[in-house]
Amino acid sequence: MRPFNFITAESPQHALSLVAENKNAKFIAGGTNLLDLMKLEIEAPPLLVDISKTGLDKIEKREDGRIAIGTSVTNSALAADMNIRRGYPVLSRALLAGASGQLRNKATTGGNLLQRTRCPYFYDTAQACNKRLPGSGCSAKGGFSRLLAVIDVSDACIASFPSDMAVALRVLDAEIELCSLTGTRIIPIRDFYHGATTQPHIETVIRRDELITRIILPRPIGGSHFYEKVRDRASYAFALVSAAMVFLPDGSARVALGGVAPKPWRVESAEQLLTTDIDEYVRIAFSGASSTHENQFKIPLAKQILTTLINEHKEAMA
Amino acid sequence: MRSDQPANPSRRDFVKSTSTAGIAAGVSTQFPSTALAKSSLPDVREKAFTQQVTLTINSRKHTLGIDTRTTLLDLLREKLALTGTKKGCDHGQCGACTVLVNGTRINACLSLAVMHDSDEIRTVEGLGTPDNLHALQDGFVEHDSYQCGYCTSGQLCSAIGMLSEARKGMPSHVTPDLIIPVTLNRDEIKERMSGNLCRCGAYQNICNAIEDYAERDRETV
Numbered sequence: 227m228r229p230f231n232f233i234t235a236e237s238p239q240h241a242l243s244l245v246a247e248n249k250n251a252k253f254i255a256g257g258t259n260l261l262d263l264m265k266l267e268i269e270a271p272p273l274l275v276d277i278s279k280t281g282l283d284k285i286e287k288r289e290d291g292r293i294a295i296g297t298s299v300t301n302s303a304l305a306a307d308m309n310i311r312r313g314y315p316v317l318s319r320a321l322l323a324g325a326s327g328q329l330r331n332k333a334t335t336g337g338n339l340l341q342r343t344r345c346p347y348f349y350d351t352a353q354a355c356n357k358r359l360p361g362s363g364c365s366a367k368g369g370f371s372r373l374l375a376v377i378d379v380s381d382a383c384i385a386s387f388p389s390d391m392a393v394a395l396r397v398l399d400a401e402i403e404l405c406s407l408t409g410t411r412i413i414p415i416r417d418f419y420h421g422a423t424t425q426p427h428i429e430t431v432i433r434r435d436e437l438i439t440r441i442i443l444p445r446p447i448g449g450s451h452f453y454e455k456v457r458d459r460a461s462y463a464f465a466l467v468s469a470a471m472v473f474l475p476d477g478s479a480r481v482a483l484g485g486v487a488p489k490p491w492r493v494e495s496a497e498q499l500l501t502t503d504i505d506e507y508v509r510i511a512f513s514g515a516s517s518t519h520e521n522q523f524k525i526p527l528a529k530q531i532l533t534t535l536i537n538e539h540k541e542a543m544a
Numbered sequence: 545m546r547s548d549q550p551a552n553p554s555r556r557d558f559v560k561s562t563s564t565a566g567i568a569a570g571v572s573t574q575f576p577s578t579a580l581a582k583s584s585l586p587d588v589r590e591k592a593f594t595q596q597v598t599l600t601i602n603s604r605k606h607t608l609g610i611d612t613r614t615t616l617l618d619l620l621r622e623k624l625a626l627t628g629t630k631k632g633c634d635h636g637q638c639g640a641c642t643v644l645v646n647g648t649r650i651n652a653c654l655s656l657a658v659m660h661d662s663d664e665i666r667t668v669e670g671l672g673t674p675d676n677l678h679a680l681q682d683g684f685v686e687h688d689s690y691q692c693g694y695c696t697s698g699q700l701c702s703a704i705g706m707l708s709e710a711r712k713g714m715p716s717h718v719t720p721d722l723i724i725p726v727t728l729n730r731d732e733i734k735e736r737m738s739g740n741l742c743r744c745g746a747y748q749n750i751c752n753a754i755e756d757y758a759e760r761d762r763e764t765v
Binding site: 276278305329 | 590591592593595611612613615634635636639642648649650651654655656658659661702705706709712713714715716717719722723734735736737738739740
């Protein structure tokens with residue numbers, strides 16, 4: 227690890243001014259991904275600003291029925307929160323399907339949204355990776371790509387986004403509150419991640435001087451919630467394919483998929499097909515897909531997961 | 545053996561003394577100390593940042609100045625010689641370094657010591673002593689819940705933290721219903737302990753010990 231200065235911020239404003247003054251400084255909350263990357267010197271910030279003691283660790287129910295989740299709320303606290311378990315079970319389920327008990331106790335909501343890919347070539351500094359070193363190339367193509375993306379990929383990068391939580395947030399239409407010294411903006415999670423781009427090292431719309439302060443959930447949408455995750459071992463592994471699916475009281479359904487793209491993958495325009503023609507839904511949702519010999523199983527697997535969930539839901543309703 | 549050395553040295557003392565001797569021998573034959581001291585190479589090391597941190601570890605308060613890069617795991621092992629907590633992968637993948645921070649289990653390798661100012665840390669050394677084992681440690685002996693023992697301290701701390709999570713009603717991936725209280729059966733234990741790997745594969749006996757302890761724990765609550 228490279229040397230760095232460490233300051234515990236007293237407030238979000240304090241944290242923002244420290245990062246504004248120090249180019250290349252980074253916020254830290256849980257550190258479960260950032261410290262891993264710093265050990266490998268993939269990240270080498272000269273200053274870490276700890277935001278875990280800035281009061282952003284609360285889950286608040288607002289008068290209008292929405293829920294505001296502080297950025298440093300841990301994954302385990304969020305999964306266990308009764309408002310989340312009752313009103314947004316797909317979010318609890320997605321969180322509980324991720325990482326291990328120890329990691330969920332430390333990892334935070336904002337950090338989870340910003341975690342980096344687990345592409346092996348991103349982590350191996352001896353290999354080419356446009357995400358780690360822009361312009362160096364992509365060793366993943368033709369390499370080990372079992373975990374990597376099949377849709378929304380580019381010539382520059384085929385990395386997949388590893389979060390389970392974000393897949394559930396995408397199906398719930400969550401919003402992300404970004405604060406800087408000049409103001410606050412709210413970004414729908416739909417617009418937060420860039421997806422396929424010629425600059426895979428730039429993953430989200432967040433600016434260097436901005437901090438995620440809260441994640442806002444709309445009022446509970448009701449219905450039946452599912453989070454199905456298929457992985458190489460029964461627990462404590464990243465998704466090959468996951469699906470956050472909600473069957474709404476009006477008979478419609480919505481779904482976001484994980485493990486298949488550089489962001490949570492949701493195709494709203496095809497969702498009316500979920501309850502009528504799953505083959506056609508999959509065809510549209512994955513049109514333009516570009517898989518490798520190692521990960522081409524992901525598209526039929528996604529279809530299998532969706533079919534299973536639809537049947538499970540039908541049985542439960544019968 | 546010289547008379548002032550312990551008559552019955554531990555494995556750790558033995559490893560420490562022999563490895564120090566090995567380094568000393570290496571230096572004297574390959575790098576004469578004068579050559580090292582008068583090296584003309586520029587010092588390319590970047591300046592480290594030092595900070596003071598105060599933590600309570602196993603009920604004992606420690607205040608010390610540390611390099612900001614020190615993980616909680618390295619603080620325990622390298623600064624305080626609390627070597628019961630093990631370094632396995634050092635990347636949060638194996639759970640050997642699991643400790644309890646304010647009662648909550650975390651991976652000590654993925655946390656900076658400076659992030660734990662004024663925190664209460666409990667390690668395996670704070671669970672029991674060789675003469676007075678914690679009931680869960682007794683259970684591990686009784687059920688033969690290890691082979692090499694390297695993952696054991698992490699398994700123990702993780703299990704203590706896991707049981708407290710279950711008592712608080714926190715659900716897991718295999719909990720059938722998110723609303724009704726959790727029943728801590730074997731499937732729950734396996735899922736909740738999945739962050740602790742055992743390369744010897746003593747999982748069955750680890751689960752037996754935890755299941756047995758949880759049963760007794762429930763009766764005493």
